[in-house]
Amino acid sequence: MNLFQNAQRGALASIPMIIGGIPFGLLFGSLAAANDLSIWFAIAMSSIVFAGSAQFVALGLIAADAPLWVIILTTFVVNLRHILYAADLLRFVKHLPLKLRLLMGFGLIDETYAAVRPMFDMGSADKSNGHQVYIGSFLSFYLMWNITTIMGALAGEYIPGLSEWGLEFAMVATFIGIVTPYLKSAPYWGAFVVAIVCSVLFRDMPNQMGLIVATLLAVATGYFLDTMTTNKNAKETAHV
Amino acid sequence: MSNVELLLIIVGMFMVTYGIRVTLFVGANRAEMPEWLDKALKFVPVSVLTAIIAPMALTNDQGLAVSLLNPWFVGALAALITGLVFKRQLLTICIGVVVFFLMKMVTGN
Numbered sequence: 001m002n003l004f005q006n007a008q009r010g011a012l013a014s015i016p017m018i019i020g021g022i023p024f025g026l027l028f029g030s031l032a033a034a035n036d037l038s039i040w041f042a043i044a045m046s047s048i049v050f051a052g053s054a055q056f057v058a059l060g061l062i063a064a065d066a067p068l069w070v071i072i073l074t075t076f077v078v079n080l081r082h083i084l085y086a087a088d089l090l091r092f093v094k095h096l097p098l099k100l101r102l103l104m105g106f107g108l109i110d111e112t113y114a115a116v117r118p119m120f121d122m123g124s125a126d127k128s129n130g131h132q133v134y135i136g137s138f139l140s141f142y143l144m145w146n147i148t149t150i151m152g153a154l155a156g157e158y159i160p161g162l163s164e165w166g167l168e169f170a171m172v173a174t175f176i177g178i179v180t181p182y183l184k185s186a187p188y189w190g191a192f193v194v195a196i197v198c199s200v201l202f203r204d205m206p207n208q209m210g211l212i213v214a215t216l217l218a219v220a221t222g223y224f225l226d227t228m229t230t231n232k233n234a235k236e237t238a239h240v
Numbered sequence: 241m242s243n244v245e246l247l248l249i250i251v252g253m254f255m256v257t258y259g260i261r262v263t264l265f266v267g268a269n270r271a272e273m274p275e276w277l278d279k280a281l282k283f284v285p286v287s288v289l290t291a292i293i294a295p296m297a298l299t300n301d302q303g304l305a306v307s308l309l310n311p312w313f314v315g316a317l318a319a320l321i322t323g324l325v326f327k328r329q330l331l332t333i334c335i336g337v338v339v340f341f342l343m344k345m346v347t348g349n
Contacts (some may be wrong), residue, residue, distance in 0.1 A: 016333050049250060049257055051253070051257045054253065068248055068252060072253060075257060079261075082261045083263075084281075085284070085288075086262075087277070087284075093265055093268050094268040094269050095269070101266065105266070106261065108262075166340065166344060169337060169340045169341075170333070170337060172296055172297055172319070172336070173316070174329075175293045176316060176319040176320050177319065177323055177330070177332035178285070179286050180320065180327065181329075187283070191283045191286045191287045191290075192286055194287075195286070195291040195294060196291075196298070199290070199291035199294045203295040210295075211291050214287075214291040215287045218283065218287035218290065218291060219283045219284055221283075222282075223283060
């Protein structure tokens with residue numbers, strides 16, 4: 001398969017999340033306009049920073065007249081989870097030339113990680129074509145994000161109640177579709193249950209810290225259940 | 241806010257966002273992952289994706305909303321069951337979304 005076909009597969013795998021992201025892009029553009037920020041600021045945010053949730057948080061902080069360092073520190077905390085994505089993807093990118101890795105880093109968003117990472121596990125992406133699938137995914141999302149930002153900034157107020165339509169549910173359903181194939185053994189179920197309980201318990205922590213804490217606890221649970229079962233198996237094998 | 245301040249916000253936010261995303265990738269060819277970390281990282285997809293959507297599906301502005309009248313919960317439950325039984329991603333997404341919008345229409349939420 002060639003570059004274009006692989007990129008196309010990445011884009012196709014991202015379609016549900018692109019649809020789910022449309023209301024957020026429109027909402028971001030219209031909120032920026034509602035806060036009297038110029039359309040150029042909205043465009044610069046979406047095209048240069050390219051970080052969905054951090055962009056919304058920044059709008060709130062700008063409206064609250066927060067100082068620059070608070071906005072930047074908050075952005076840092078909100079985006080911390082991307083370190084986990086980068087660490088998890090390292091094994092699939094380490095052989096690639098630096099230029100490609102620099103480009104891929106720019107596109108390391110929730111949606112692309114969610115769409116492409118399982119493809120490595122399911123065998124539909126590998127070290128030879130994974131980066132092409134990845135770039136197809138993030139470029140298609142990038143295009144949507146910037147177009148909807150501009151549309152929102154120009155016409156957001158003419159789409160009444162858009163945020164109540166529930167288009168974001170597409171993302172919920174997609175993530176469930178991605179997660180369920182993993183749920184085959186106790187360690188993955190453990191991580192799944194802990195992620196649910198902790199993310200709900202900690203959901204009121206500021207700046208998505210709850211998400212980060214819940215993720216770390218879930219990863220730790222999966223890891224410990226995994227080592228416990230492998231140790232047990234090793235002991236049983238030793239006794240035979 | 242002045243234009244300079246707005247420019248600094250863009251530059252600063254870009255630097256921390258891109259920095260977080262790219263730092264590990266830049267050193268990727270030299271990095272050697274300790275074995276335990278490699279083992280732990282395979283639980284990241286399940287953990288983070290679940291942690292992102294669980295509050296959306298199980299809570300609303302008032303708090304816990306585990307109710308058959310909550311379209312988010314019912315849609316997510318339908319998707320979860322479909323995914324576990326049929327293990328087909330597209331089917332999971334379609335059933336989840338259809339159930340969600342049907343529930344929204346029925347309950348008027």
